[in-house]
Amino acid sequence: MNPDPTTSPSFWQQIPQPMIGLAPMDGVTDSAFRHIVALHGKPDLTFTEFTNVHDICSGRLKALDSLCYSEIQRPVIAQIYGKDPALFYQAAHVVCELGFDGLDINMGCPSKNVASSGSGAGLIRTPTLALELMTMAQKGIQDWAAGQTLAQAGLKTKALEAIAQLHHNHAVPRIRKPIPLSVKTRIGYDRNMIDDWSACLIQGKPAVISIHGRTLSQMYKGQSDWETIARAASLIQPHRILVLGNGDIRNLGEAATRIRESGVNGVLIGRGSLGNPWVFRGISHLRESLGIGTSYWESSHSPSLEETFKIMVEHASLFEQIHGSERFVRMRKHLGWYCSGFPHAAAMRAQLVRTHSTQDVENLITQYHTHNQQTQVTGLPTAIAAS
Ligand SMILES: Cc1cc2nc3c(=O)[nH]c(=O)nc-3n(C[C@H](O)[C@H](O)[C@H](O)COP(=O)(O)O)c2cc1C
Known part of the structure; x- marks a missing residue:
């Protein structure tokens, strides 16, 4: 008999807190x-983007x-x-x-x-359905751990083929054990x-609940309500469920303050990581400083322009x-986000968001250095700055 995913310890218990x-x-x-x-940052844990259960179960490879x-x-x-319980069972x-x-269920997208x-976030209005989705996802995890195949779970050939293709990217688990929800x-x-x-x-007995301190109606306006996150932590933690707070944290210094004030088990950083993957550097130092009760003094982890x-x-x-x-267009916004806080960053950004390949990016960087060297010698405005 496989352990119950709702009660057995999981990787969540192994991550040092605050995470x-x-x-x-x-x-x-x-x-x-x-x-x-x-x-370059090494956070304690990582979430994928959300994926629609319908896409998973119909094998939409893209x-x-x-x-x-x-x-x-x-x-x-x-x-x-998604919102179809049967698909949550298969997707699990x-x-x-x-x-x-x-496995994480999104109940927050506005x-x-x-x-x-x-x-x-529409599920906040239908709590019975939200619970049913959690139950079906838990059941899917349990049945998979007990040996049920994807075909037995009802997944069709197209989905099975798509999933087999994904297997090329990473190892298939050899031991079937339940994963936490x-x-x-x-x-x-x-x-x-x-x-x-x-x-x-x-x-629904999840292992963890992550809470972004805004309502759906707020979208991303106003500020994340950390008092309410603290209240949620006090309500949820006695049930042996971990709480991660989220919203508007831009660096580890702010993370330390929020953790200390709200009593959460950890935090998630979203927008603070855009063009800033190294925002997570120094987590163990943060944990030490919280452990001994001193305030976290954020050391500078900003890399040089070269880095x-x-x-x-x-x-x-x-x-x-x-x-x-062919999908390089999706990379362009990241390139733009990297461009701030250095000379002619705005001009560099304007060019980077028009690139089509890594080669284009490398060419622009070479050009940037050449023009900057010329500026240093002549004192004239650079072509890159002028463009
Ligand atoms: C571009 C963008 C995409 C997002 N996509 C998701 C998503 O797929 N799933 C999710 O749970 N939250 C998503 N969120 C919300 C973030 O996970 C996070 O809750 C929110 O941005 C607040 O945290 P932050 O202030 O640290 O960014 C998204 C946010 C942004 C800005």
Whole structure:
């Protein structure tokens, strides 16, 4: 008999607390970015972008791109969304089969096409359905761990073929053991309803609940409400469920303050990592400083311009390898995010967001250096700055 995923200890219990993780971001935390963050920042845990359960179960290979990962990203948690319980049962099998460390259900996405159809943060309005999704995902995990195949779970040939193709990217787990379920959500739909919503989620017995301190209606406006996150932590933690707070943390100094003030078990950083994969550097130092009760004095982890450019090229090249040159357009925003805080950053950004390949990026960097050297010698404005 396999252990019950709702009660058995998992990787979550092995991560030292407070933990700092990379938040899921659709169109951002793809496999290439997660790899770069793991290499240069090393967060305690990493979430994939969310993937639609329908795409997983119908084998839409392009959408399954988000479920590629590399070993250094571990512990890596696959986030899924949707509203059909039967698909959550099947999708849980797929996530287990692909060797993820955890499965997370998105109950926080506010975007119109997700939430208005009743998925993502739309589930805050339908707590019974939210619970059913959790139950079916847990059941899928259990049945997979007990030996049930994907075909037996009802997945069709096209999905099986797509998943087999994904297996080329990473090892298939040899031991079938249940993985923990978690939920990422917001504090309410159109108003703060953390008490009722926490009580509902607790019934689903997830290992972890991550809370972004805004309502759905707020989208990304205003500020993340950390008092409500603290309240949620006090309601949820007595049920042996970990709570991760989220919202507006830009560096480890802010993370330390939020952790100390709210009593959460850790935090997730999202937008603070854009063009800033090294934001996670120094987590163990942060833990030590919190442990001895001193305030965290953030040491400077900003890399030099040379290092930034090097990481940029490494990121672009990895993106091409994993996601293909034809999708390089998706890499452009990352290149833009790397450009701040150095001379002529805005002009460099304007050119980088028009690149088509790593080679283009390398050429621009060479050009940048050439023009900058000329400026230093002549004192004249650079072509790059003028363009
Ligand atoms: C571009 C973008 C995409 C996002 N996609 C997801 C997602 O796929 N799943 C999810 O749970 N949250 C998603 N979020 C929300 C973030 O995980 C996080 O909750 C939010 O950005 C607040 O944290 P931050 O202030 O640290 O960015 C997304 C946010 C952004 C900005």
